[in-house]
Amino acid sequence: MRILGINCMNHDAAMAVVDGSEILWAAHAERYSRLKNDHYLNQAIVDEAMTYGPFDKVVYYEKPLLKKTRQFYAGQFGTSLSYTEMPQWHLDHFGIKIDEYVRHHDSHAATGYYTSPFNEATILTVDAIGEWDTISIYSAKGTNIEKKFSVKYPHSLGILYSAFTQRCGLKPAEEEYILMGMAAYGTPRYRDAIYRDFVDAPYFLKKNLHRGIGNWHPDADIMDIAASIQVVITECLASLWTQASKLGSKNLVYGGGVALNCAANSQLANLGLFDNVWIMPNPGDAGSSLGCIAAAEKRFLNWQSPYLGTNIEGEYPIDSIIKELETNKMVGVASGRAEFGPRALGNRSLLADPRGPEVKELVNKIKRRQEFRPFAPVILEEDVHEYFDLPKGIVITPYMQFTAACTAGKDFPAIIHHDGTSRVQTVSEKQNSGLYNLLKEWKKKTGCPMLLNTSLNIKGEPMVNTRQDADRWTTRYGVNVK
Numbered sequence: 001m002r003i004l005g006i007n008c009m010n011h012d013a014a015m016a017v018v019d020g021s022e023i024l025w026a027a028h029a030e031r032y033s034r035l036k037n038d039h040y041l042n043q044a045i046v047d048e049a050m051t052y053g054p055f056d057k058v059v060y061y062e063k064p065l066l067k068k069t070r071q072f073y074a075g076q077f078g079t080s081l082s083y084t085e086m087p088q089w090h091l092d093h094f095g096i097k098i099d100e101y102v103r104h105h106d107s108h109a110a111t112g113y114y115t116s117p118f119n120e121a122t123i124l125t126v127d128a129i130g131e132w133d134t135i136s137i138y139s140a141k142g143t144n145i146e147k148k149f150s151v152k153y154p155h156s157l158g159i160l161y162s163a164f165t166q167r168c169g170l171k172p173a174e175e176e177y178i179l180m181g182m183a184a185y186g187t188p189r190y191r192d193a194i195y196r197d198f199v200d201a202p203y204f205l206k207k208n209l210h211r212g213i214g215n216w217h218p219d220a221d222i223m224d225i226a227a228s229i230q231v232v233i234t235e236c237l238a239s240l241w242t243q244a245s246k247l248g249s250k251n252l253v254y255g256g257g258v259a260l261n262c263a264a265n266s267q268l269a270n271l272g273l274f275d276n277v278w279i280m281p282n283p284g285d286a287g288s289s290l291g292c293i294a295a296a297e298k299r300f301l302n303w304q305s306p307y308l309g310t311n312i313e314g315e316y317p318i319d320s321i322i323k324e325l326e327t328n329k330m331v332g333v334a335s336g337r338a339e340f341g342p343r344a345l346g347n348r349s350l351l352a353d354p355r356g357p358e359v360k361e362l363v364n365k366i367k368r369r370q371e372f373r374p375f376a377p378v379i380l381e382e383d384v385h386e387y388f389d390l391p392k393g394i395v396i397t398p399y400m401q402f403t404a405a406c407t408a409g410k411d412f413p414a415i416i417h418h419d420g421t422s423r424v425q426t427v428s429e430k431q432n433s434g435l436y437n438l439l440k441e442w443k444k445k446t447g448c449p450m451l452l453n454t455s456l457n458i459k460g461e462p463m464v465n466t467r468q469d470a471d472r473w474t475t476r477y478g479v480n481v482k
C-alpha cells in the first residue's frame with residue numbers, strides 16, 4: 001500500500017510518501033518554489049513526489065469543512081465560504097484526488113506517536129489553530145490512540161504566542177523562534193500583566209487574540225515583552241505536562257508547532273514528570289503530511305532519520321569541509337538527502353569553527369540575521385555530557401529540540417546564547433555517518449569537539465535544496481558549498 005500524504009494551504013506546505021511502514025520520501029514545498037513557508041504546492045515538488053508513485057491512496061492532514069465552520073465562527077467569511085480555499089480545488093491543478101481526510105490534531109498525534117520508539121505513551125499536542133482543537137491529550141497503547149481531553153478555539157496557547165510575536169514586530173506563524181531567542185535579553189516584568197489582561201491559566205484566554213494584541217504596552221522594551229511571554233507560555237505548558245502525566249504513562253509524545261519552543265522544552269523536561277520524551281523533528285503542520293498517513297492506517301512508521309527529501313549524490317565531503325574550515329572558518333554543505341523539518345541537521349548546513357570571538361559576527365553577516373540570535377553547536381553524541389548539561393531525562397538531542405547550559409562557554413563564544421545555553425544537536429554514526437565522521441576528524445585535527453551548525457540559507461529564504469541552489473549560493477554569498 002503506497003500512500004501520499006499532503007499538507008497545504010497552511011503556513012508550510014509539505015508532502016510525504018509511505019509504503020507499508022517505510023517512509024520513502026518527505027519534503028517541504030518551500031524548498032522547491034524558493035518561497036519561504038510557502039502555503040501552496042508547486043509543480044516541482046509534485047513532480048518529485050510522483051517519482052514514488054503510483055499511489056493507492058492520497059490522505060490529507062485536516063478536515064477542510066470542519067475548519068470552515070471555525071473560520072466562519074471567527075468571522076473569516078470570505079475564506080470560509082470560498083471553494084477556491086478548499087484543498088481539493090488546489091490539488092485539481094496537479095491532477096491529485098484526495099481519498100481521505102484526517103482531523104488536524106489526530107494527524108499531529110499520529111506524526112509523533114507512530115514515529116516514536118514507544119509502544120504506549122501519553123500524547124500532548126499544542127498548536128495555534130487548525131480546525132477547532134488547539135490543545136489535545138491522548139492516551140496511546142499499541143496501535144490504538146484515544147483522545148482524552150481537548151481545548152478549543154479561540155482558547156489557544158499558540159495564538160497567544162503568535163500575538164506576542166506580532167506585537168514585537170515579527171511575522172506571526174513564522175518568526176516565533178526569533179521571539180524565543182529575544183527572551184534571554186529581557187526581564188519578565190510583564191508576566192503578571194499578561195495574566196491579568198489575556199490568560200486564564202493554564203490554557204484559557206480572556207479574549208480572542210486571533211487578530212493580535214495591537215500595540216499593547218507601547219513603551220515597553222520588546223526584549224522584556226519577549227521574556228514575559230516566554231515565562232507565561234512555559235508556566236501554562238508546565239500545567240499541561242502535569243495534567244498529561246496524570247494519565248500514568250512515563251512516555252510523553254509532544255507535538256504541534258508549540259513543541260518547537262526549545263527553551264520551554266528544556267524547562268518542561270526538567271520537571272521530571274516523564275522518563276522519556278519524544279518530539280519528532282517536524283512537529284508542526286508540515287510534519288502532519290507524514291503523520292496523516294500513519295493516522296489513516298493506524299500503523300507505526302519505521303523511523304530512521306529526518307533525511308527524507310531531495311538527494312544530492314556523492315560521499316559526505318569530509319576532507320574538503322575541513323580544508324575550508326581551516327582556511328575560511330566556515331563552509332556550506334549540501335550533501336545527501338535534505339532534512340524534513342525546520343532545522344538543518346548537517347545535510348543542508350552552514351558549518352563554522354565555533355572558537356574565536358569573530359565567528360558569530362562573520363556568520364551573522366552572511367546570514368543577514370539579527371545579531372542577538374544564537375547559533376547552535378553540533379557535537380558527537382559521546383562527547384555531549386562533557387560540555388553540556390542536558391535537561392533531566394534527555395540523553396541525546398539529535399534534532400536541536402532542547403537548550404542546555406554549556407560548561408565550557410568561554411571557549412566557544414559563537415554557539416553560546418546570552419543566557420549561557422545552547423540549542424545542541426548531538427550526532428551518532430547511525431543518524432548521519434558523514435557528519436559524525438566529519439566531527440571525529442575535526443576533533444582529531446584541532447582538539448575542538450564541535451562545530452557551529454546553522455541552516456544553509458539567509459534570513460527569509462528557504463534552505464538550499466539542490467546542487468544548483470548550492471552553486472547559486474556560492475556565487476551570491478561568496479561561501480563555498482561542498
Ligand SMILES: [Fe+2]
Pocket residue numbers: 104108127128129130256257284285
Ligand atoms: Fe497544527
